[in-house]
Amino acid sequence: MFDIKSAKVIWDYHHLDQDVVPADGIIAFGSHDLHVAERAAELYLSGHGRYIIFTGGLGRITQKIWHKPEANKFAEVAIEKGVPRDVIFIENVSSNTGENIQFTKKMISDETISIDSVIVVDKPFKERRLFATLKKQWPELNFSVTSPKYSFEEYLSYYQESEELTVDDFINIMVGDLQRIDVYGDNGFQIKQEIPDTVWDAFQILVKEGYDKQLIKA
The missing domain is CATH 3.40.50.620 (HUPs)
Structure with a gap:
């Protein structure tokens, strides 16, 4: 979990x-x-x-x-x-x-x-x-x-019942998009966004738990 x-x-x-x-x-x-x-x-x-x-x-x-x-x-x-x-x-x-x-x-x-x-x-x-x-x-x-006006808990429920993607897919995608915000801000693909330490700490925790399937090579 x-x-x-x-x-x-x-x-x-x-x-x-x-x-x-x-x-x-x-x-x-x-x-x-x-x-x-x-x-x-x-x-x-x-x-x-x-x-x-x-x-x-x-x-x-x-x-x-x-x-x-x-x-x-x-x-x-x-x-x-x-x-x-x-x-x-x-x-x-x-x-x-x-x-x-x-x-x-x-x-x-x-x-x-x-x-x-x-x-x-x-x-x-x-x-x-x-x-x-x-x-x-x-x-x-x-x-x-x-975006769709659903809560985090409602999205969890949706992926628990989905036949196409899983809850793990959902978390992997969120983690991957956060990394892209960091990388793409540095390489000029998008404007830079400040990422608070609390958010980056959360990213590191989930990556250590194995949620790294949607990460890109920085």
């Missing part, structure tokens, strides 16, 4: 808890987490945007569990929730966050989509990394960040 206190410290650090106000549109970043698609649909249906862009092909995790691009899976979820197909744009060839941004920018330009302001949606444990990456790679974008 992992150190729950340390996992919750990292979970809280990943959150930005930004206010979300209506914008031109919504950009949902693909992953294995279909809750992100549900959150994007919820925002559209509550009048927070006039369109949704789903971005994501198959990444390092989803290529092992799905045969359909993330963006297409997300679009299906949104349509089931009541979002009209004609307000959905799909970018489905990117395989990482940098490509998500690069290919989405090109699609927006090609389709002449209004982009004065957007709400970006991702996993709860990727809010901070997405924010820092967008600030570096898309500095002109006027955006706020949000």
